[in-house]
Amino acid sequence: MNATPVEPNESAWPAGRRKLYWCVALMLLAALAALAWIRTGMLDLPAVPANLTLATAGLADLNQMKKLNDQIWSTTPTGQQPALSPEALLVQRGIGAYRRGEAKAALEEMRQGIRLDPNNLVFANAYRMVVFAARRDFLAAARREMVATPKFPPELDRQPIAFFEELDRRHHTRETRLDLALAWVDEMLLFPALEVKAPSSVEAVDLLTQVIDHGDPGYVPALFARGLNHLHRPARLVWPESAKTPRDAAAQDLGKCVAIGRKLHTGSAHLHAVLAMNLGDAYVKAGRLSVAHSWWQIAQNLCHDDDVQAAIHRRYGWPDDEILDRLEAELDRSRGELDHPMTDLALMWN
C-alpha cells in the first residue's frame, strides 16, 4: 500500500488544441455569466422607476418626521420644548389628554390637528396608535369582566376607520388612503377571528392597490403595508383572494421596498434589516427557501440589534419540512404583539 500513485498521462491533448478548448470554455463561461446577469442581476429585485425621488417614494424628511414624532409624544412640559406648529400642538395636547384618561377630548383634539395637516403621516400614525391602545385596553378589560359582546364607547366605536374614511372623502391623497388602509389592518390585529381578519385584509389591500396602481407605484409605505398584508395571509387558506393573488405577491412588494431603499440610500440599518427579514419570510411563502435564507443572512449582517438577531436565529432553526408552519406561527405571534402593533409607522423614521 505504500507505492506511489500511478498517474495516467495528463497531457494527452496537443498544446494547440488544449488552448482552443480553454478559449471555447472561457467564451462559454462569459456567455453564461452575461445571460445570468441579464436574467437576475445582483439581488433579483424588481425594477425601480428611474425618475423615483425620495418624495415620490414617501421617504423624504425621515429625520424631521422622527423629530416631530418625538416632540408630540414627549412628556416634557410644552414650555420647555421648541415651538410647535398649531396642528402639532393639537396632536400633542391630545396625546397628553389621553395619558390623563380623557379619551374623548383627546381623540377630538388629535382629529382637529390632523384635519389641519391631513397628509402628515406622523399625526395620523399617532392617532391610530392612541385609538389602538384605547380599544385594546377596553377589550382587555371586557375580557377580564367576562363580557361576552363588548360594545365600544361612542368615541371609540368604528374608530379610527370612520375618521380616516371621512378624511379621505374630504382630502383624497395617497397619505389618507394609506392611513385608512392601516386602520383596517389595526382592526385585523384587534379582532384576529377569520370573519373580521379576512374582510379587513381585503379592504386594506384594495385601498393600497388603488394607491400603488394609480399614480404611485414607488410609494414605499403602501408597498410595505401591502407586502405585509400578503405575507400575513394564511398560506394554506383557500378563499377567493388566494386564487387571484400570485404566490410571490408579498415578495414582489417587499422586494420593491428593498430595491427602492437601496437606490435612494435612505432609512436606518434597523429598517433595512427588518425589510430584508420580511422579504426572507415572503420568499418562504413563495417556496424559495434558499433565497429566503440568503435574505435572512443579509438582515443579520445589516443590523446587530438584539431583537433582529434573535428573530433571525429563530428562523435559522426552522427545519425545511416545518418552515411554513413555523413562519406562520411566528407571524401570528408578531400580530399578537398588541403593545407594539406592527402597523406603527414609527419603524420608518426611528
Place this chain on the structure above:
Amino acid sequence: MSRPANHKPAWVFTLPSIKDPRCMLALGLTLWTVLGQTTYYFNRDSFQLEVAVASACALDFVITAIWKRELAVPLSAYITALSIGLLVESYDWRVYVVVPCWAILSKYLLRDQTRHFFNPSNFGIVMVLLFGHGVASVAPGSQWGADYRVAFAILCLGMMMMTRLKQLELALAWIGGFVVMSLLRMALGQGGLVFALGPLTGAEFALFTFSMLPDPKTCPPTRRGRVVWALSIAVTDGVLRYLEIRYSMFYALFAHCAILPGVRALAARAGVQEKEVWRILKFPFGSRPG
C-alpha cells in the same frame, strides 16, 4: 533494553510528524477558531467547542488504544471536532458530544477493505441534519462579519494551504464548478448574483472547501480523479441548490463518499495504488508475547 524475538511491543506511542499535512490543517483551523471567536462574528459558544473537541479526542484515543494498542495524539479527531464545533449550531450542548462521537465511530465502523470512506465531520453533520429532528442546523455562513475582504483573504490563505497539501486542483475544481453551477442557476432564474455566489464568502463554504473536501483519506488517489470528483460534487450541489435543498454541499459530499469504495476499486483495477499520506512517528515501548 532489547525485546525477545518472539515478543511484540506492548504499546506504540504515535505522534504526527511536523511534515504531516494534518498539522497545517489543525494549525489553520485553530487560528481560524481563535480569530472567529475573538475578532469576527462567529458567535460560537466556547463551551460547545470544548465539549466537541474533548468528546472526539477522548473517543478516538480510547478506540485507537484498544483496537491498535497505540497511544496516538488524536490530531484527526481534533480537526473533525473543530469543524463540527464551528459548523453545527444547536442550543443543546449534548449535540456536541453525540455528533463528534458519530463522526469518530464512522471512521472505525464504516470501512471498505482498506480504510474508512466517509469524511468523519461530514458524516456527523449529515447524520444530525437527517436524524436530529431539527435539534441542530448548520451555522449560517454570515460569519467573518460579511466582510468580503476578510472572505477574500481567507480564500487566498486556504489556497496557499491547499498548495502545501497538494490538493490545489481539488479546491480549484470545486470552486470553479460551484461558480459555473451558480451562474447556470442564475440563468435559469434562481436568485441574484449575491445569492448565487454569496456562499463563497461564508465560513461554511471555506470550512467545507479547505477542511472537509481535501481530506486525502476520503477522496480519489489521482490528480485527474480528484478534479472529476470535485466537479461532480459541484454539479450535485448545484442541482440540490436548484431544488431548494439546504445544506446541499454536505449532502453532495456524503453521496460521493458513499460511492468511494467503488471508485477505489476501479482505481485499483486500473493499477493505481494509494500511499499513506499521514506522516507519523512511532515510538514502541514495553513488550508482550507475539
